[in-house]
Amino acid sequence: MAKEQKQVCDLKSGKRMTVAQSNEHLRVGESSAWNAKRAGNLDLTRSHLNFEVGKGGVILEVDKKTSIPQRIKSIFAERGIKDPNAGLSDEALEKPRVGVRTHANIILNGSTETMRKLAFGNQDVKYEKDADNSHVTRCKDIETWAVDMYNFIAKKYGEENIAAFVVHLDESNPHCHCTLLPITKTNKLSWVEVFSGKDKYEFGQRLRQLHDELAEVNDKWGLKRGDSILETGAQHKSYLQWLKEQVATNKETIKVQVQTIQENKDQLYLINAAIKRAETKLKGLTTMVKNLENKKQQIDDQIRTLDKELENGKASNREELEALKQKLNAEREKIEANIADKNEKLNAATSELQELAQRKAKLKENYDELQRKVNKELPTIFDKATHDMSVSLWEETVQNFKKDKADFEQFSRELPPNLRVKFDSLLEDSVLVEMAEHGNDIAATAAALFLGYVDKATDFAESNGGGGASPGTGWGRKEDEDEEAYKRRCCIMGRMMMRPAGRKLKRS
Secondary structure, eight states, rough: OOOOOOOEEEEEEESSSOOHHHHHTOOOTTTTHHHHHHHOOOGGGGGGGGEEEEEEEEEEEOOSSOOHHHHHHHHHHHOOOOOOOTTOOOHTTTTTTOOOEEEEEEEEEEEEEHHHHHHTTOOOOOSTTTOOOOOOOOOOHHHHHHHHHHHHHHHHHHHGGGEEEEEEEESSSSSSEEEEEEEESSOOOHHIIIIIIIIIHHHHHHHHHHHHHHHHHGGGGTTTOOOOOOHHOOEEEEEEEHHHHHHHHHHHHHHHHHHHHHHHHHHHHHHHHHHHHHHHHHHHHHHHHHHHHHHHHHHHHHHHHHHHHHTOOTTTHHHHHHHHHHHHHHHHHHHHHHHHHHHHHHHHHHHHHHHHHHHHHHHHHHHHHHHHHHHHHEEEEEEHHHHHHHHHHHHHHHHHHHHHHHHHHHHHHHSSSHHHHHHHHHHHHHHHHHHHHHHHHHHHHHHHTTTTOOOHHHHHHHHOOOOSSOOOTSSSOOOOOHHHHHHHHHHHHHHHHSSSOOOOOOOO
């Protein structure tokens, strides 16, 4: 039974569309978030297939010159709406209960099978990493579906409130990114009135209605209403979780590749043995044909000699010579039949040898290619294993410190007051203490920063007891900064962000 194809509609609020988010939506290369995704699930050979839906449902090339923040600003200016977050820094807006939700980020798509069919039809599209799909073209169906989605949003929330409607065909599952402004019919910016309602119950009711209405539009595309996450408990997969799964997948891929290499090696051995047998057979048949040809030549010589004697008419034993000639001709016919048989077998052996040689060349090519891949990926896996071992050793250190912490505290209490203050200060600023208390949270925050997910890092830190610092705008790897230095800076910032507000980190 075919799996039921379902629609997807994800709606999230935003206080300010950042340039980094805009760059990712519009595929502008300076975005650190996009650069992080480049190495993951983006296919740059399909990026030229992305498009926008503009006013009136017109299909357009992606406008990379006008950022989404600029578009939002223009709409506000045209409508005479003042940005309620003007004057607030990005750092301030990252904090809960500061600022106003000024836009919605809506993602529209559906089950992968249907979306790929709409986008690419029956074309041969390869979805593995580093595949070349430059030959793939965009199908009309995905444009029509996207226009249907655009018209649905425009009718429900007002076309004039759509700041951007970008369709991505360069990821695993084709989808739309809609940036929508919550502007009411009375030209008022209000997230509550347009989306959330007075409480979470009304918001849930509105979301269910949104999905129900969208399902009516998607029905003709074979996409049914998805299950409510309130019922299924499903959650979006985090990028870190995805990354972890990719590492595991890569390990399994290398394992399969090594097995395939061994299988190819075994097949090469068998083919080499078969080639050797075929060459021996070919050599034997060639020798046999040559010997038969020589024997035939000898018989032909004897027959010519007999013919001369019979022509002279002097032979007294003419009948005996005729009988001998008849016998030689019969033997000659047998030899010719034998030669024909051996030549047929010789041709077959030659063809077999050629086929084996071709198979060997193909296997050798596959073997070499797989070996190159493994040689390329194994160091990465080794580095990952070394890193995992370092992490394990670090965790062991932290666990031991946790056990010894009570002894340190007891030692502190026994110190004179002046030394106790100094000792406690040193202990409080120790990375061991921080890692013992919330090491996993620091690591997760630092990883999110390293991957370019600044907003997620900030939200995570604040929701897990942090709030002592913020990376600020423009966070990312500097042009002249090597990767290890950037990692260290992310770790330091992760520690700072996980510290309670008002508590500063002593820089090492």
